[in-house]
Every structure is written in structure tokens, then in C-alpha cells.
Amino acid sequence: MTRHGADEQRREFAIPGRPDEHVTLAWAAVTDVGRRRHANEDSLIVQPPVFAVADGMGGHAAGDRASAAAVDRLQELADRGVVDRSVVAEALTLAAQDIDDLAEHLPLGAGTTVTGAVLDITADDSAFVVFNVGDSRVYSFQGNDLAQITHDHSVVQELVDAGIISADDAEGHPESNVVTRALGFREIPRPDYWRVPIRAGLRLLLCSDGLTKELPADRLRLHLAARLSAIETAGALVDAALAAGGRDNVTVIVIDVLEAPDGAERSAYNEGTTGARG
Incomplete structure (x- = not known):
């Protein structure tokens, strides 16, 4: 397990041209082996402007190294003044190459999911x-509404999209752990992107599937709605996943927007990259 950056109770970021x-x-991250x-x-x-979770695959040695490769490349973007979609895409491509190099002599290969938010x-x-x-996720919570921003790249999600199974049946499906996109496994990375407008009161939840396979959306919403601090909320979510079975590693990042200028009302939208859903 690799971690870059520390929790913060409050940090201000200047808006260019508006002194x-x-x-x-505020943000916090908690992880547990399960x-x-x-x-x-x-x-x-x-580590601003980058926040991300990676869930490695390929056996504990290979999976750990694959997820570390993803966050190591993203860490190179830390403290940069401008980080946009193209810069993230380049970092993910380099991470995939690193993973393929380390997995060259591994019979099962290695890979990782990765999901995140760039300020x-x-x-x-x-x-x-x-x-x-992959199938790690980002959720937004504002007011009292929880919304899943990301779309899983998984076999069961494709079955749900096709109407073959219901969303309620997805987690218990025998192929619930099979992803259709990842970094590594000699694949060209195909990330999806969205923009989520920054509003005061917004909370973002980034997590590996060790959380979402244990807790349904209504449980996630209740924890986020309690309005505890970021570190308290992240810890409570991990504890709840462990109490529900803790069948997998569990990683949670909570980001709170404490203050932000008023802006034009806009909804989160998909940016329409290869494989993206509008």
C-alpha cells in the first residue's frame, strides 16, 4: 500500500485573477486491509491538486506495485499550477507503461483500477x-443528494446497462469482480472524465470497491449526511465496511468544499472522451 500526502482540516486555494x-x-483518507x-x-x-484511489490486481505483490505505480505517476502532478485532462491522461499512460514493465515476467500480469478528482x-x-x-468510484454529495459521478467499467455494469440484470443483483453476480478497463494488462488506458463544479457544501467521496461492495448507496448517504468532519466521515465509512464483512481492502477519501465563491449554476457533466458516456 502506497500513500502520498496528508490529511488537511483546512487549506485555501487562490483563484487566479481574483485576489x-x-x-x-478539507480532506482525509483512510485505508484498511479488510x-x-x-x-x-x-x-x-x-496531494493537491490530485486526489485518487487505486485498487491493484494480480496477486498481492503485483497488485500492490501496480496501484503504487498509478499514484506515483499522479504524484508527479502535485503542486503543479495547471493540471487538466490532458495532463492526467499522460500520467495514466505512463503509469500503464510502468505496470506493464513490472509485470513482464508475471504469468497473470498486473493492473489496477484508478479513480480520482483533480482540482x-x-x-x-x-x-x-x-x-x-475500472470500478473504483467517485460520488458527490450536496444538500441531501448523493450521486455516483463515475460509471463502472465492469462486466456486471454492462449487464445492468443492457437490462439483463438489475442494479440490485449486480453485487451478488459471480462476475462482480471482473473489470473491463484497467491500467496495465497491456491495455491502452481509456479513462472517462467529468467536470464537477465547485460549490460550498459539496462533498466528494472517492473509494475502492471494498467500500461499495459492503455498503449500499443509502448507507453511504447517511454517513455523508451526518456532516462529521472529513476524517471522522472517512473513518466511519471504513469501520462500517469492516463491520459489514470487510471482504476486500477498503480505501476512502472524503473531500469537503468549506468555502467557494458563488458561480453560475451548472451540473456535473461527462467530457465526452473515448469510451465516455454522455
């Missing part, structure tokens, strides 16, 4: 650029 305005965030695994193959980064602050359109490859 009297800023965005204030009740049934012997190693934690998840990795994470909470993109501009004078006119401040937002989180959310990205995803």
Missing part, C-alpha cells in the same frame, strides 16, 4: 476534473 476570492477545502485479505493492494494520493481552479469555471478507469 480576494479563494476555494477552501477482514479477509493478507495484504493491502490499494494505494492513494491526497482545476479558474476565474470562470472552477471544478473538480473527475476521472475513472
Whole structure:
């Protein structure tokens, strides 16, 4: 398990061209090996402007190294002034190459899911650029509404999309762990992207599937709606996943927008990249 960055209770980010305005965030990350695994193959980064969770695959040694490769490449973007979709895509491509190199002599190969949010602050359109490859997820919570921003790249999600099985049946399906996109396994990375406008009161939840396979959406919403601090919320979500069975590694990042200037009303939208869904 690799971690970059530390929790923050409050940090201000200046808005270019607006010296009297800023965005204030708090964030926290918690990870646990779970009740049934012997190693934690998840990795994470909470180092602005990048926040991400990676869930490794290929056996504990290979999975750990694959997820570490993803966050190591994303860590190179930390503290950069401008990080947009193209820069994230380049980092993910380099991570996939690193994973393929380390897995060259591994019979089962190695790979990782990765999902995250990049802080993109501009004078006119401040937002989180959310990205995803695989079945780790990003949710938004605002007011009292929970919304899944990312779309799983998995066999069961394709079955749900096709109307063959219901969403309620997806988690218990025998192929629930089979992803259709990943970094590694000699695949060209095909991330999807969304922009989530920054609004005061917004919470983002980034997590590996060790959380979502144990807790349904209504349980996630209840924890986020309790309005505890980011570190308390992240810890409570991991504890709840462990209490529900903890069948996998569990990693959670919670990001709170404490302050932000008023902006034009816009909804989160998909940016229409290869494989993206509008």
C-alpha cells in the first residue's frame, strides 16, 4: 500500500485573477486491509491538486506495485499550477507503461483500477476534473443528494446497462469482480472524465470497491449526511465496511468544499472522451 500526502482540516486555494476570492477545502483518507485479505493492494494520493484511489490486481505483490505505480505517476502532478485532462491522461499512460514493465515476467500480469478528482481552479469555471478507469468510484454529495459521478467499467455494469440484470443483483453476480478497463494488462488506458463544479457544501467521496461492495448507496448517504468532519466521515465509512464483512481492502477519501465563491449554476457533466458516456 502506497500513500502520498496528508490529511488537511483546512487549506485555501487562490483563484487566479481574483485576489480576494479563494476555494477552501478539507480532506482525509483512510485505508484498511479488510477482514479477509493478507495484504493491502490499494494505494492513494491526497496531494493537491490530485486526489485518487487505486485498487491493484494480480496477486498481492503485483497488485500492490501496480496501484503504487498509478499514484506515483499522479504524484508527479502535485503542486503543479495547471493540471487538466490532458495532463492526467499522460500520467495514466505512463503509469500503464510502468505496470506493464513490472509485470513482464508475471504469468497473470498486473493492473489496477484508478479513480480520482483533480482540482482545476479558474476565474470562470472552477471544478473538480473527475476521472475513472475500472470500478473504483467517485460520488458527490450536496444538500441531501448523493450521486455516483463515475460509471463502472465492469462486466456486471454492462449487464445492468443492457437490462439483463438489475442494479440490485449486480453485487451478488459471480462476475462482480471482473473489470473491463484497467491500467496495465497491456491495455491502452481509456479513462472517462467529468467536470464537477465547485460549490460550498459539496462533498466528494472517492473509494475502492471494498467500500461499495459492503455498503449500499443509502448507507453511504447517511454517513455523508451526518456532516462529521472529513476524517471522522472517512473513518466511519471504513469501520462500517469492516463491520459489514470487510471482504476486500477498503480505501476512502472524503473531500469537503468549506468555502467557494458563488458561480453560475451548472451540473456535473461527462467530457465526452473515448469510451465516455454522455
